[in-house]
Amino acid sequence: MSVSKNELSELGITGCGGAGFPTHVKLAAKNIGSLIVNAAECEPLLHKDKEILFHFTGQVFEGIKLALDMTGAEKAFLGIKKKYSSLLSHVEARCDDSRISILRLGDFYPSGDEYELVYEATGKLIPFGGIPLDVGCVVSNVETLLNVYRQKPFIKKFITINGAVPNPCTLEVPIGTSVKEALAWAGVADLTGKVIIDGGPMMGKIISPDAIVSKTCSGLLVFPEKHPFLRKMLRTPIQNRSIARSSCDQCTDCTELCPRHLLGYPISPHKSMRTAQLSVFNSNSFSRDSIFCCECGLCSLFACPEDLPPREIAVMAKATHLADGVKQKDWPGKPSVHPMRQFRRVSIHQLVKRLGLTEFEQDAPYTSSGPEIRRVKLPLKMHIGAPAVPVVKTGDSVIAGQMIADIPRGKLGAALHASLSGRIESVDSDSIIISAV
Numbered sequence: 001m002s003v004s005k006n007e008l009s010e011l012g013i014t015g016c017g018g019a020g021f022p023t024h025v026k027l028a029a030k031n032i033g034s035l036i037v038n039a040a041e042c043e044p045l046l047h048k049d050k051e052i053l054f055h056f057t058g059q060v061f062e063g064i065k066l067a068l069d070m071t072g073a074e075k076a077f078l079g080i081k082k083k084y085s086s087l088l089s090h091v092e093a094r095c096d097d098s099r100i101s102i103l104r105l106g107d108f109y110p111s112g113d114e115y116e117l118v119y120e121a122t123g124k125l126i127p128f129g130g131i132p133l134d135v136g137c138v139v140s141n142v143e144t145l146l147n148v149y150r151q152k153p154f155i156k157k158f159i160t161i162n163g164a165v166p167n168p169c170t171l172e173v174p175i176g177t178s179v180k181e182a183l184a185w186a187g188v189a190d191l192t193g194k195v196i197i198d199g200g201p202m203m204g205k206i207i208s209p210d211a212i213v214s215k216t217c218s219g220l221l222v223f224p225e226k227h228p229f230l231r232k233m234l235r236t237p238i239q240n241r242s243i244a245r246s247s248c249d250q251c252t253d254c255t256e257l258c259p260r261h262l263l264g265y266p267i268s269p270h271k272s273m274r275t276a277q278l279s280v281f282n283s284n285s286f287s288r289d290s291i292f293c294c295e296c297g298l299c300s301l302f303a304c305p306e307d308l309p310p311r312e313i314a315v316m317a318k319a320t321h322l323a324d325g326v327k328q329k330d331w332p333g334k335p336s337v338h339p340m341r342q343f344r345r346v347s348i349h350q351l352v353k354r355l356g357l358t359e360f361e362q363d364a365p366y367t368s369s370g371p372e373i374r375r376v377k378l379p380l381k382m383h384i385g386a387p388a389v390p391v392v393k394t395g396d397s398v399i400a401g402q403m404i405a406d407i408p409r410g411k412l413g414a415a416l417h418a419s420l421s422g423r424i425e426s427v428d429s430d431s432i433i434i435s436a437v
Contacts (some may be wrong), residue, residue, distance in 0.1 A: 007151070008023060008024035008027065008148070009022070009024035009407065009415065010153075010403070010415060011024075011147075011151065011152065011153050011154055011415070011417075012153055012154045012155075012215075012403075012414050012415040012416055012417050013144065013147045013148060013154045013414070014144070014154065014215050014216070014382065014383040014384075014414045015140065015141055015144055015216070015383075016141045016143035016144045016147070016157070016158075016215065016216065016218070017038060017049070017112070017141035017142075017143065017144070017216075017218060018114075018141070018216065019216065019383075019384050020214075020215055020216040020382055020383035020384055020414070021383070021384050022383055022384070022385060022407075022412060022413060022414045023140070023144055023147075023148065025412060026138060026140065027067055027070045027071055027138070027140075027148070028070070029071055029133055029138055030071070030072060031072075031136065032071040032072060032073040032074075032133075032136055032137070032138050033073060033074055033075065033122075033136035033137065034073055034074070034075050034076070034077060034121060034122055034136060034137045034138075035064070035067055035068055035071060035073040035075070035076040035077070035137075035138050035140065036076070036077045036079065036103075036114075036117050036118065036121050036132070036137055036138070036139045036140070037060075037064055037076060037077065037078045037079060037140060037141075037142055037145060038079055038112055038114070038117055038139055038140065038141050038142065039052075039053055039078060039079055039080050039141075039142040040079050040080070040081060040105050040111040040112035040117065041081075041112060041218075042108070042109050042110045042111040042112040042113070042348070043109075043110075043112075043199065043200025043201065043202055043203065043204070043218075043219075044109075044200060044201055044202070044348055044351060044352050044355070044357060044361070045160070045162045045163060045200065045201065045219070045221055045357065045360055045361070045364075046160045046162070046199075046200050046218055046219045047160045047162070047170050047219075047363065047364045048143065048158045048159060048160045048170045048218055048219060049141070049142050049143065050080075050084060050087060051158070051160075051170040051364075051365065051366040052142055052143055052146060052158055052366075053080070053087060053091060053142060054087055054090060054366070055366050056146055057090065057091060057094045058094060059146055059149045059150070060142055060145060060146050060149070061094065061095065061096070061097065061100065062149045063145035063146050063147070063148040063149030063150075064076050064078065064097075064100055064145050065097055065099075065100075066145075066148050066149060067138075067140060067145055067148060068097075068099055068100075071138055073099075073138065074099070075099055075100075075101065076099055076100045076101070077100075077101055077102075077103040077117075077121040077122075078091070078095075078100060078101070078102050078103060078142075079103040079105050079111075079112075079117055079120070079121065080102060080103070080104065080105065081104075081105050081106070081107050081111065082104035082105060082106065082107070083107045088102065088104070103117075103120060103121050105120060106345065106347075107347055107348050107349070108345040108346055108347050108348065109202065109259075109296070109298060109345075109346050109347075109348055109351050110202070110259055110294075110296045110298070113259060113294060113296065114126075114132055114139045115259075115260065115263055115265075115294070116259065116263070117139055118132050118135060118137050118139065119263060119337070121137070122135065122136075122137060124136075124137070125263060125264060125334070125335040125336075125337070126335075127329075127334060127335070128265070128266075128292075128328045128329055128331045128333070128334065128335070129327055129328030129329025129330070129331070130329070143158055152401065153401040153402075153403070153415075153417035154175070154215065154417065155174060155175055155400060155401055155417050155418070155419040156172045156173065156174055156175065156419065157172065157173060157174075157175050157213055157214070157215060157217060158170065158171070158172050159171065159172075159173065159182065159213060159217055159218065159219050159220060160218070160219035160220075160364045161182065161183060161185070161186040161219065161220050161221075161222075161364065162219060162220075162221055162222075162360065162362065162364045163197075163221040163222040163223050163360050164194065164222045164223055164224055164360065165183065165186045165187060165188050165222050166186065166187030166188070167185075167186045167187040168186065168362050168363065168364040168365075169185075169186055169364050169365060169366070169367050170364045170365065170366045170367070171185070171366065171367050171368075171369070171370045172368075172370060173213055173370050173371065173373065174213075174373050174376055174400075174419035174420050175212075175213060175214065175215055175376070175378065175382075175419045176212050176213065176214075176376030176377050176378040176379075176419050176434070177212060177213045177371070177373050177376060177419075178209075178210065178211075178212055178213075178375075178377070179196060179198075179207060179208070179209050179210070179211045179212065179213065179220060180209040180210065181371050181373060182213055182220060182371065183196070183209070183220060183222065184371065185370060185371040188222055191209050191222075193224060193225050193226075194222050194223065194224065194225060195222070195223050195224075195225045195227075195230055196208075196209060196211075196220060196221070196222055197220070197221040197222075197223070197233075198211065198214075198217055198219075198220060199217070199218055199219060199221075200218070200219065200221070201221060201229065201301075201355055201357060202296060202297040202298070202301060202351075203295065203296060203297055204219075204221065206230075206233055206234070212376070212377050212378075212379070214379065214382045215382040215383065215414075216382060216383075221360075223360075227356065228356055229301070229355045229356050229357065232300055232301065232307075232309055232312070235309065235312070237312070237316065240309040240312040240313060240316075241276060241313070241316075243308055243309060244273050244276040244277065244308060244309060244310075244313045245276055245277050247306055247308055248270075248273040248274070248276075248277060248306070248308055248310075249306070250270055250273070250274060251270075251305065252268075252270045253303045253304060253305060254269040254270050254273070254299035254300075254303045254304055254310040255267075255268045255269055255270045255271075255299075256303070256344065257298060257299065257302070257303040257344055257346060258298065258299055258303075259294070259296060259298060259345075260292055260293070260294050260296075261338065262337070262338045262340070262341040262344055262345070263335060263337055263338070263341070264334075264335030264336040264337050264338060265292045265335050266289045266292055266331060266333075267289050267290065267292035267293055267314075268289055269290075269293070269299045269310035269311065269313070269314045270310065271286055271287050271289060271290070272287040272290045272310065272313045272314040272316075272317040273308070273310050273313055274286065274287075275287040275317065276313050276316075276317075287314075287317040287321070288321050288326055290314045290315075290317035290318040290321060291318050291321050291322055291326055291327075291328055292328060292331075293311070293314040293315060293318050295311060295314075295315055296311075297311045298311075298346060298351075299311050299314070300312060301351075301354070301355060302346055302350070302351055302354050302355075303346075373419075373420060373436075374420075374422075374435065374436040375425075375433070375434070375435045375436065376419050376420055376433070376434050377431050377432075377433050378404070378405075378416055378418075378419065378431055378432045378433070378434070379430060379431045380405055380416060380429075380430060380431060380432070381430075382414070382416075383413065383414040384412065385411060385412030385413040385414070386407075386408045386411040386412060386413045387405075387408075387413070387430075388405030388406060388407060388408075388413060388414065388415060388416040389405055389406055389407075389408050390404065390405045390427050390432060391403060391404060391405060391406050392404045392405075392424050392427065392432065393424065393427055394424050394425070394426055394427050395423065395424060396423070396424045397422070397423055397424075397437075398418040398421065398422065398423070398424060398434060399418065399421045400417075400418055400419060400420050400421045401417055401418065402417060402418045403415055403416070403417050404416055404417060404418050404424070404432055404434075405432065416432070418434055419434070420434060420436055421436065421437075422434045422435050422436040422437050423435055423437050
């Protein structure tokens, strides 16, 4: 079995665990030493990568082999947390290619960050302003490589549904499924007084029940709206700025536990907090290193002893300086790992306790069944790059897997396919809606 870049580009496959980088472009990279397969799933309460690995083991390995052949990489590292001992035994027993090694990861956050993965797998540090390719690596999510093996249009998405739900589960639903319908399958009949997060509790975003499951959605978490950990997510930028100005005592704990700082990158969240206190907000160059913030949230949700928002302030400063043309690649020097890194990494157990989410630590087993979806809304942009260009019109009949929007000529992007058979209900500049007939 083989697949070419052109064939892959027609399938609309994107990264399934991050920003949605088009896979046909990523796997066209050359001069690759290592392919790193991300199954770390470091966000609390998410289980879809683990469930995929257990239930689709052989297909994942075949996808890894295809990616190795496409990139010419010498070695693949499959990153799995070593705490999953039974999964590791299951996976290792089925690994039949000497090019593939199992990378046993510690149970810390954010072990799935690509900077962390590259260093753990190869001992190399991505240069300032660089990408894994700069050190001969390609990083891909385990679900993405399962899709590469399938060699079918990307029309279904694995998600974990967890939190305050009667039936936590991991399942595969058509892309464009409404969040409300997906949650109903897990037994959530009434969303009154509930908050929904797309993704994990650390980097996920609060969404409406009317939102949809996109190509990059890894999970839907439901929490009572008065849960304490939601307070920061619900604060406005003005509130965060006021809190930063009035309360920070510059203890520097946010910086001391910052994962990127510990890898040797010049990010110091306490500097952004100080700038917010003492100058016209973020106009001071003292906070320029905020452009290295990976927005993992550890500083705000774990490190700060006063429950302040260093992540949110650093993100504001980051936007200011990037808009002013500040670039990571122009920074002098190179990263050097902090000597205390191994002693300052935050375990998931500690993190869950700090967030107050212990009651929601529960399995979300894979189920092969799912809701019957009769209508989907498919955004034209669920990936990095330019929006897809519709090739259908209102009233057209389509079948599941049919291309309905193509990559703009000469642009970075991903094709879009019908995730169910039916009739095109509407086409506009943002999305295509399909109703089953």
